[in-house]
Amino acid sequence: MPIISAEFAAETDALLSWLRDAALPFWAEMAIDSKGGFFEDLALDGTPNTDAVRRVRVQARQIFVYANAHKAGWYDSTAILDRLYDFLMTYGYRPDGAAGFVHRIGPDYTVTDAKRDLYDHAFYLLACASLMGCDGATKHDEAAALTDTLLDFIDVEMGACTGWTEGVPAVLPRRQNPHMHLFETSMALYDVTGESRFMDRAARIYRLFTDHFFDADNHIIREFFDNDWTYADGALGQTAEPGHACEWVWLLGQYEARSGVDTRCYADALYARAFENGGVFLNDEEDVNDAVRRDTKRLWVQTEVIRAHLAQMEYGNKDAQDKAVAAMAAFRESYLNPNGTWNDQFDGAGGMIATTIPTSTFYHIYGMITEAVRIKSLGP
Structure with missing residues (x-):
């Protein structure tokens, strides 16, 4: 771990303050119906879409x-x-x-x-x-x-x-995405139970990652497959989602910490490919050859960008902290609203194009902020 900079500490504290003082109270008070369930999304003025x-x-x-x-x-x-x-x-x-x-x-x-x-x-x-x-x-x-x-x-x-x-x-097609989240869940269940069966399940999914999801030639995550785990036909099989690559960078670090398996080569390759063209935010969708399919930028993708930087900080990447600070600052300015809501998507020119505030996005925001808090606590 590098020494935690004052800038990193300040950005982490600002994100945590927003989460604790604005977002958690807002959604608890404004987005739950009379039966105790959260609405699917809110209108841009913060009122629930009750018909969704x-x-x-x-x-x-x-x-x-x-x-x-x-x-x-x-x-x-x-x-x-x-x-x-x-x-x-x-x-x-x-x-x-x-x-x-x-x-x-x-x-x-x-x-x-x-x-x-x-x-x-x-x-x-x-x-x-x-x-x-x-x-x-x-x-x-x-x-x-x-x-x-x-x-x-x-x-x-x-x-x-x-x-x-x-x-x-x-x-069909089969997707890597559900397996990625089963990987995350298996580790979460191991953390609360200590039962090896959950790490055994995570190990099965890790083998799927090394054998099928990770494209060793292009250093991307393959998304869609046929029944036998060959790539899906046509453009679908050539899909690359930078957000999922970043998500795997973080998850690989989590798996290594629990299993002792060295995942660094995969995480480094995905991280280098994801940020080879520079920039603070990543696109929603590209293809195996780097052609941009959707230059829009969903909020969840950028939370995984930040978590990838945080994972690389923990690996000891000396440049990752500065990248994390830049991404966290830009994220707060562009995506987070003072009242505890968020702007879900921007177009390629930087214009906000979201028509609702999706409740589901809170999962990504919360995960990113808590990981920043954890990383801050590790460093001198």
Whole structure:
């Protein structure tokens, strides 16, 4: 670890102050309905879009935010967590009698999409890990039992020879993204239980990363695949998302810290490729040859940019701290609003083009800020 600069400390403190004093109170007070669930998104003036269809996983991501904020002592989330868990289980879990969580519910809380999605279920498991690790939550036992039930469901109903299918029903293309979040979740479950079975699961996903997701020729993450993990046909198979490459840089560091496996060569290669053209923010989508497909810039991508810099700081990269400071400062100025909301997307010319404030984005913001706080605490 390098010596923590005054500039890095100041940017971290500013982000934490925004999170603790503005964002956590705002969303708890302004974005929860009468039944205890978060709205899918807000209008740009900060009022809830009450008619929006909700992705059920958004509730799980908010459990992650508020459970960990409570654990950190940044917000008293006790009442929110109880009501949010009850909302999730009442309206999302088996409302049609089938196993697992449905994908979407309407404004009247009825099911609008009953598919069972692997990506979604990674976040239900992350919510369980968050509740199990939070002394302020009363749902520890329920979350532990649900964890085993969901893992059995995923392994039986979505299991494949290597990795897992996209969900129930199984569809193509297969994606690396759900597996990446199962990787994250497996480590979170290991952290709260100490059980080796969760690191064994993480190791399975790490092998998928080394064997299929990481493109050793181009130093990118491949996104879409056929059943046998060959790249999907056409333009889809040539997709590269810089945000996911940065997310993997951070996750590889987390895996190395827990497993002792040396992941540095992969993390360094992804990091160098992602920032080879300079710039503070990264595009939403490119291709394997660096051609820009979408020069728009979602907020979540930039949180992963910052976490990649933070991971490289911990690896000892001497330039990463200055890059992190620049990105954190630009992020605060461009994306965060003083009232605790955010600007979700900008166009290539720097104009804000988001039409809503997505609730789901809080997961990315919270993860980035807490990682900055952790890194600050490590350095002299």
